Amino acid sequence: xxxxxxxxxxxxxxxxxxxxxxxxxxxxxxxxxxxxxxxxxxxxxxxxxxxxxxxxxxxxxxxxxxxxxxxxxxxxxxxxxxxxxxxxxxxxxxxxxxxxxxxxxxxxxxxxxxxxxxxxxxxxxxxxxxxxxxxxxxxxxxxxxxxxxxxxxxxxxxxxxxxxxxxxxxxxxxxxxxxxxxxxxxxxxxxxxxxxxxxxxxxxxxxxxxxxxxx
Numbered sequence: 425x426x427x428x429x430x431x432x433x434x435x436x437x438x439x440x441x442x443x444x445x446x447x448x449x450x451x452x453x454x455x456x457x458x459x460x461x462x463x464x465x466x467x468x469x470x471x472x473x474x475x476x477x478x479x480x481x482x483x484x485x486x487x488x489x490x491x492x493x494x495x496x497x498x499x500x501x502x503x504x505x506x507x508x509x510x511x512x513x514x515x516x517x518x519x520x521x522x523x524x525x526x527x528x529x530x531x532x533x534x535x536x537x538x539x540x541x542x543x544x545x546x547x548x549x550x551x552x553x554x555x556x557x558x559x560x561x562x563x564x565x566x567x568x569x570x571x572x573x574x575x576x577x578x579x580x581x582x583x584x585x586x587x588x589x590x591x592x593x594x595x596x597x598x599x600x601x602x603x604x605x606x607x608x609x610x611x612x613x614x615x616x617x618x619x620x621x622x623x624x625x626x627x628x629x630x631x632x633x634x635x636x637x638x639x
Contacts, residue, residue, distance in 0.1 A: 435615055435616075436529045436613025436614055436615060436617075436619065437529075437613075437614075437615050438528065438529045438530075438612060438613055438614075439612070440612065440614060440620055441610060441612035441620035441622055442620075443622070443634070443636070446622065446634060448631075448632060449632060450605070450608040450610070450624035450632060451494075451496055453610060454494070454532060454608065455494065457525075457528075457530060457532065457610070458470060458471075458494070458523075460528060461523075461525040461527075461528055461530070464525070464527050464528065466527040467525055467526075467527050467528075469490065470523075470525065471490050471491040471492070472488055472489075472490060472491075472523070473488065473489060473490075473491050473499075473501075473521050473522060473523045474486045474487065474488055474489075474521065474522040474523075474524075475487060475488075475489050475501065475509065475519055475520075475521055476519060476520040476521075476522070477509055477512035477513055477516070477519050478512060478515075478516045478518070479508065479512045480511060480512060480515055485508070485509075485512070486522075487509065489501045489502075489503065491521075491523070492549065492600070493549075493600075495602070497602060497604055498536060498602045498603050498604040498605055499521060499534065499536075499602065499603045499605075500541060500600050500601065500602045500603075501600065501601060501603075502546070502549060502598070502599060502600045502601075503566070503598070503599075503600075503601065504561070504564070504565075504566035504567075504597055504598050505540070505597045505598065505599060506565070506566065506567075506597045507566035507567040508566075508567040509567070510566075510597075513538045513601060517537045517538045517539060518535070518536075518537060518538075519535075519536060519537075519538045519603055520533065520534065520535050520536075521533070521534040521536070521603055522534070529612065529613030530610070530611065530612055530613070531611045532608060532609065532610055532611070533608070533609040533611065534603065534605050534607070534608050534609075535605065535606055535607045535608075536603040536604050536605040536606055536607075537603070537604050537606065538601045538602070538603045538604075539601065539602060539604070540599060540600070540601060540602075541599065541600040541601065541602050543599065545600060546594060546598070546599030546600045547594055549600065550594035550598070550599075551594075555587075555592060558592040558594075559580060559583045559584060559587065559592060560580070561594075561595060561598045562583055562592070562595055563576065563579045563580040563583055564576065605626065606625070606626045607623060607624065607625045607626065608623075608624045609621060609622070609623045609624075609637070610622045610623075610624075614639075617639060618639055619639040620636075620639075621636065621637035621638070621639060622634065622635075622636055622637075623635050623636075623637055
């Protein structure tokens, strides 16, 4: 298969991102951008983000997860700790998050360190999930090989019977990670590929250095 995509072009013409409009803390700008994305009807899941890790095989890998909580400390998502992603984070907690909102011509690139959140916080979120999602976490040994889809569906049915009218417990291998940022880059599309790129870099005194990057 061969397809030439060199003629694919879109002109970005949204509002500029200027230093005069920046807060001292990038989390404030993140909150503002996220709320604007969440309110835009053309964006289905504003909290969808990519998580990039360095795998045990030495290769980087990126996948989409859902951002579930924003705090002043960082960004929380949930996963199976025994998954490929979870094992990669355990071996190298340096990760990169990316949120891209096409309708706003914006993206945010976050570099940070990931760590497990407290078990009681994972318990609280797990309890809020629908039963089907809880059972899915129990049924799937995420990233492990399985012989067929039928085997996976059968395991789920068995668990549905086992926990019918019974509280579904959170497995110890499932929970949250918080990514505490060390840098956050805000990208705003501009005409002629002269995009605005503003970088917040965390300093030793926990203040943020703000700089503009060339597009």
